[in-house]
Amino acid sequence: MAFNVLVVDDSAVMRAMIVRTLQMTGVPLGEIHQAGNGQEALEVLKDQWVDLALVDINMPVMNGEELIERVRENPLIRDLSVIVVSTESSETRIERILNQGAEFVHKPFTAESLRETILQVTGVSDDQRASVGAPPGDDFDF
Amino acid sequence: MTSELQSELLRATTSTFEDLAFAFPEAEIEDHQLEAPLAWGARVAFSGPVNGTLDIQVTDGVAAELAANMLGMHDASDDGMKRDALGEIANVICGNVVPSLGKASDVFDLRSPEVYVVGTDGEETSAGATRLVVGIDGGRAEITVRVMAHVVEGAGA
Numbered sequence: 001m002a003f004n005v006l007v008v009d010d011s012a013v014m015r016a017m018i019v020r021t022l023q024m025t026g027v028p029l030g031e032i033h034q035a036g037n038g039q040e041a042l043e044v045l046k047d048q049w050v051d052l053a054l055v056d057i058n059m060p061v062m063n064g065e066e067l068i069e070r071v072r073e074n075p076l077i078r079d080l081s082v083i084v085v086s087t088e089s090s091e092t093r094i095e096r097i098l099n100q101g102a103e104f105v106h107k108p109f110t111a112e113s114l115r116e117t118i119l120q121v122t123g124v125s126d127d128q129r130a131s132v133g134a135p136p137g138d139d140f141d142f
Numbered sequence: 143m144t145s146e147l148q149s150e151l152l153r154a155t156t157s158t159f160e161d162l163a164f165a166f167p168e169a170e171i172e173d174h175q176l177e178a179p180l181a182w183g184a185r186v187a188f189s190g191p192v193n194g195t196l197d198i199q200v201t202d203g204v205a206a207e208l209a210a211n212m213l214g215m216h217d218a219s220d221d222g223m224k225r226d227a228l229g230e231i232a233n234v235i236c237g238n239v240v241p242s243l244g245k246a247s248d249v250f251d252l253r254s255p256e257v258y259v260v261g262t263d264g265e266e267t268s269a270g271a272t273r274l275v276v277g278i279d280g281g282r283a284e285i286t287v288r289v290m291a292h293v294v295e296g297a298g299a
Contacts, residue, residue: 010254011233013212013226017162020214058233058252087237090249107234108161 002030003122004049008041008067009056009085018054018085025115038062042070045077052122055102057086057093065093068100081121085109147242147272147287154238155274155285162234163211163227165204167276167283175277180260180284181205182224184232190250192243194289196236199260200228201281229255239287 005022009015015034022029033048035041037059044050053071057064064084072078082102088094094104103121105114118124152169159165181202187195200208202224209218209227218224232255240250272287 011226011230013209013223014230016213058254060254087234087252089237089241089246091246092249107237108158 002028003051003118004030004033006033006035006041006044006048006050006053008035008038008053008059008064010036010059011056012036014056021109021111021114022054024111025118027115027118038064038067038070041067045071045080050077050080052081052083052118054083054085057084057088057097065096065100068097068102072100081123083114083117083121147239148274150239150242151235151272151274151285151287154235155276155283158231158234158238159208159276159278159283162231163208165207165211165278167278169276171275171277171282175201175280175282178203178281180282182228182257183260184225184228184255184257186232186236186255187253188236188240188250189253190240190244191248192240192250192289194243194287196232196239197286197288198228198232198235198283199286200278200283204278204281204283207279225257229257235285243289 007015007018009018019032019034022032030051031048033044033050035044039062041053041055042062055064055067064086068082068084071080071082083105084097084102085105085107087107088104089106097104103117105117156167159167178201180199182205183197183199185195185197205224205228206218208231209223210216212227212230213223218227233252236252240252241248244250270289274285276283
């Protein structure tokens with residue numbers, strides 16, 4: 001099983017770094033799509049099958065929280081697995097994100113922590129984890 | 143609060159440079175690092191219980207090194223790459239520093255980073271600002287946090 005992933009961040013550098021880190025997690029990846037804000041992400045989700053979205057919070061046009069809200073309102077994509085990748089530290093806002101059915105990864109992050117969160121949010125069981133490739137030993141931080 | 147902010151700024155700067163860009167800042171700065179002209183700056187404005195800005199200014203070589211390391215390239219002399227990388231560095235440092243200005247439950251909003259060429263953005267006073275200077279290879283980075291106003295709950299209309 002390979003995951004189709006959507007990376008949503010207004011920084012092209014950060015999107016590139018997230019893609020690099022994803023490739024280091026050992027998680028099988030299918031297509032990787034990118035979007036610069038929530039609005040662009042919704043456009044991608046209209047046309048592409050996506051299993052997992054990695055979403056920044058602070059973005060112009062449409063921020064991450066609004067994107068998740070719009071996803072949860074849409075019956076066609078409401079079950080999308082979402083991980084918020086952000087510098088956010090406010091307990092209030094993190095709780096709001098968790099209440100929207102998303103998981104949270106704090107920047108900067110490691111390939112290992114991203115892998116664990118992906119497996120958790122996509123519902124991969126411990127038994128299934130054995131069949132998901134192990135991450136490389138090189139534990140780069142991002 | 144100033145000493146707490148200073149130590150938080152050092153912690154956030156060090157971890158962001160190391161984890162995000164594989165660059166290792168040093169508190170001891172040599173003459174040639176101090177003499178190198180600052181070339182690029184990025185500013186992130188934040189608002190919440192406390193409003194203010196975080197600025198980072200770096201030498202051209204440091205900007206290129208950050209971009210190259212973040213993108214996994216040997217050479218990142220393109221100005222667009224430098225701007226994007228420095229903006230993201232500023233964003234992450236700011237996001238990790240501002241919680242120390244409030245309570246854990248406080249919500250801060252960060253504006254998108256504005257990247258500029260040093261010397262074209264006007265001079266701002268550093269009075270009352272918290273500043274950190276670190277050396278990185280042949281250059282340096284200067285990070286400044288300015289707190290503009292304390293927003294008092296219940297004040298105003």
